[in-house]
Amino acid sequence: MAKILMKGNEAIAAAAIKGGCRYFFGYPITPQNEIPEYMARELQKVGGCFVQAESELAAINMVYGAAGSGARVMTSSSSPGIALKQEGISYIAGAELPCVIVNISRGGPGLGGIQPSQGDYFQNTRGGGHGDYRTLVYAPATLQESVDLVMEAFEVADYYRNPVIISGDGMIGQMMEPVEFKEIPKRELPPKDWATDGTKGKRKPNIINSLYLDPEQLEKHNWRLKEKYDRMVQNEVRYEMYNLEQAEIVIVAYGTTSRVVKNVISILSKEGIRVGLLRPITLWPYPEKAFDEIPETIKALLSVEMSTGQMIDDIKIAANGRWPVYFYGRSGGMVPTPDAIIEKVKEILRGQR
Amino acid sequence: MKQDKRIRIITGHYGSGKTEFAVNYAIKLAKEKKKVVLVDLDIVNPYFRSREKKDMLERLGIKVIGSSLEGGGTDVPAISSSVFLPLQDKSYEAIFDVGGDDVGARTLGRYHSYFQKENYDMFCVVNANRPETQDVYGAIKHIQAIQNVSRISITGLINNTHLLRETTPQDVLKGQRLIRQISEKLHIPIKYVSVLAEVAEKLPQQLDGEIFPIHLYMREDWMDGN
Numbered sequence: 001m002a003k004i005l006m007k008g009n010e011a012i013a014a015a016a017i018k019g020g021c022r023y024f025f026g027y028p029i030t031p032q033n034e035i036p037e038y039m040a041r042e043l044q045k046v047g048g049c050f051v052q053a054e055s056e057l058a059a060i061n062m063v064y065g066a067a068g069s070g071a072r073v074m075t076s077s078s079s080p081g082i083a084l085k086q087e088g089i090s091y092i093a094g095a096e097l098p099c100v101i102v103n104i105s106r107g108g109p110g111l112g113g114i115q116p117s118q119g120d121y122f123q124n125t126r127g128g129g130h131g132d133y134r135t136l137v138y139a140p141a142t143l144q145e146s147v148d149l150v151m152e153a154f155e156v157a158d159y160y161r162n163p164v165i166i167s168g169d170g171m172i173g174q175m176m177e178p179v180e181f182k183e184i185p186k187r188e189l190p191p192k193d194w195a196t197d198g199t200k201g202k203r204k205p206n207i208i209n210s211l212y213l214d215p216e217q218l219e220k221h222n223w224r225l226k227e228k229y230d231r232m233v234q235n236e237v238r239y240e241m242y243n244l245e246q247a248e249i250v251i252v253a254y255g256t257t258s259r260v261v262k263n264v265i266s267i268l269s270k271e272g273i274r275v276g277l278l279r280p281i282t283l284w285p286y287p288e289k290a291f292d293e294i295p296e297t298i299k300a301l302l303s304v305e306m307s308t309g310q311m312i313d314d315i316k317i318a319a320n321g322r323w324p325v326y327f328y329g330r331s332g333g334m335v336p337t338p339d340a341i342i343e344k345v346k347e348i349l350r351g352q353r
Numbered sequence: 354m355k356q357d358k359r360i361r362i363i364t365g366h367y368g369s370g371k372t373e374f375a376v377n378y379a380i381k382l383a384k385e386k387k388k389v390v391l392v393d394l395d396i397v398n399p400y401f402r403s404r405e406k407k408d409m410l411e412r413l414g415i416k417v418i419g420s421s422l423e424g425g426g427t428d429v430p431a432i433s434s435s436v437f438l439p440l441q442d443k444s445y446e447a448i449f450d451v452g453g454d455d456v457g458a459r460t461l462g463r464y465h466s467y468f469q470k471e472n473y474d475m476f477c478v479v480n481a482n483r484p485e486t487q488d489v490y491g492a493i494k495h496i497q498a499i500q501n502v503s504r505i506s507i508t509g510l511i512n513n514t515h516l517l518r519e520t521t522p523q524d525v526l527k528g529q530r531l532i533r534q535i536s537e538k539l540h541i542p543i544k545y546v547s548v549l550a551e552v553a554e555k556l557p558q559q560l561d562g563e564i565f566p567i568h569l570y571m572r573e574d575w576m577d578g579n
Contacts, residue, residue, distance in 0.1 A: 003482070003516055003519070004482050004483065004484050004487070005368065005480060005482045005483055005515070005517070006368070006483075007367070007368050010368075010484075014484075030399045030428045031399050031400060113426045114399050114426055114428045115400075115426050170399075170400065171400070174398075174400035174401065175400075175401075175576065176368055176517070178482075178516040178517060178519050259575055259576060260575045263574065263575045333426060335573075335575075337575075338574075338575055
């Protein structure tokens with residue numbers, strides 16, 4: 001199929017439908033409104049259903065219901081809206097239901113602003129919901145990667161019976177880029193024999209639930225979830241290593257900031273300074289094993305984020321004291337400029353050499 | 354460009370490249386004319402609006418009228434009363450950068466009484482690589498919807514078929530074929546072929562409409578290439 005030009009939000013919505021999504025429940029918020037707009041127009045054409053819910057809480061609980069009946073379902077929002085959905089996400093994870101949640105994040109805290117931010121790293125990777133649960137988090141850096149990951153997210157969600165979060169900042173949602181809809185790897189999925197899709201008088205009713213009043217039962221359930229999350233850590237980690245050969249510094253960055261960093265790498269290489277990029281594609285499970293591939297020439301790590309420093313915690317855990325970890329960030333909707341990152345790299349090198 | 358009327362209204366499907374064309378047009382016009390004003394009427398998009406380039410445009414001598422609320426982060430459909438300036442003061446050469454689709458073009462209705470046949474052009478920007486305007490039916494649907502809400506007629510078509518920096522001459526020619534069909538059906542002339550300067554050089558000369566080489570002012574350098 002030939003490439004077409006799409007806006008990020010539009011491409012994400014189109015990819016969801018191509019990935020089998022037939023139900024969407026959401027509530028508008030900038031900068032992700034093109035997703036519900038697209039779904040409202042297009043889902044009915046493929047026999048699906050769009051509902052603009054009365055609130056984010058209603059929307060996520062509609063997702064809970066649709067996922068429970070075995071449907072492929074998605075919701076999307078932006079930062080404070082995702083905050084409102086957290087209780088529902090915890091319930092969905094507890095009830096082991098598949099769904100896809102898109103967070104096109106904006107500046108916070110509070111109502112914040114509408115410009116791009118990565119200040120939801122903690123929210124996305126740790127979750128604001130309660131209990132021992134995890135969500136798989138994809139952080140695409142281009143619209144093509146967004147399309148590919150959204151399509152795959154539905155397979156992965158079904159495979160693990162777990163929510164999958166697509167974490168894109170407002171820039172990913174609003175920018176335009178050529179995209180192509182390719183076939184994605186299909187997983188071997190067991191039948192959804194747990195779904196509440198009608199007994200037809202032939203079986204006992206299925207029950208979707210996350211309530212376990214017996215602590216022994218709940219503990220057993222939680223350890224079983226843990227075992228599932230361990231399998232995700234084992235099998236689902238994704239990352240990109242770029243220009244690491246002979247590099248002196250590795251910049252760790254994801255999403256929009258990783259694109260700025262790639263420009264930085266190219267500018268610095270012309271000055272004879274070699275810098276590499278470690279780009280997490282899954283924010284959870286975090287690509288800890290990628291750090292074992294870092295070559296001996298590396299003197300320091302630098303985290304570049306559109307936040308005041310959130311992913312840096314995971315970098316420190318993964319680095320495990322092997323390298324000093326520096327930070328450069330912009331917050332509140334500001335995008336780091338290549339020049340500022342270059343200055344930071346040079347400052348670190350002056351101290352390290 | 355010299356034959357265009359004093360008020361140039363740039364409309365089209367969202368994501369067709371209206372703002373990039375409007376900014377390029379304003380910069381080119383400012384090289385020839387003194388009092389050029391760019392009116393950003395976009396109340397749909399939260400990002401990539403021409404008023405974000407106000408500083409750069411003002412350095413080039415272009416007056417920019419945007420929202421009545423200052424600052425790039427506003428998400429409020431507030432239009433400045435200054436929009437009346439180039440409508441009432443005929444010494445200005447004006448470019449109206451209108452929001453996408455009929456939703457964006459609705460803002461024009463407010464100024465309907467100012468648009469007379471002899472003083473305005475309304476150009477519709479078409480990118481044949483956008484999913485909804487890949488065929489004649491889709492493109493005409495958008496054109497008619499824009500005309501309906503704005504209550505004025507489109508006077509020219511702009512072929513802006515591209516894939517950003519991946520654009521090839523074949524993309525432009527594919528768009529040209531589509532826009533010719535639209536032009537014949539609606540009896541609206543093709544005014545410009547808006548294309549990246551480096552691709553413009555590779556296009557055949559005999560095209561309907563004036564080849565209009567553009568630079569990507571709205572796209573930050575860090576977004577592309579390494």
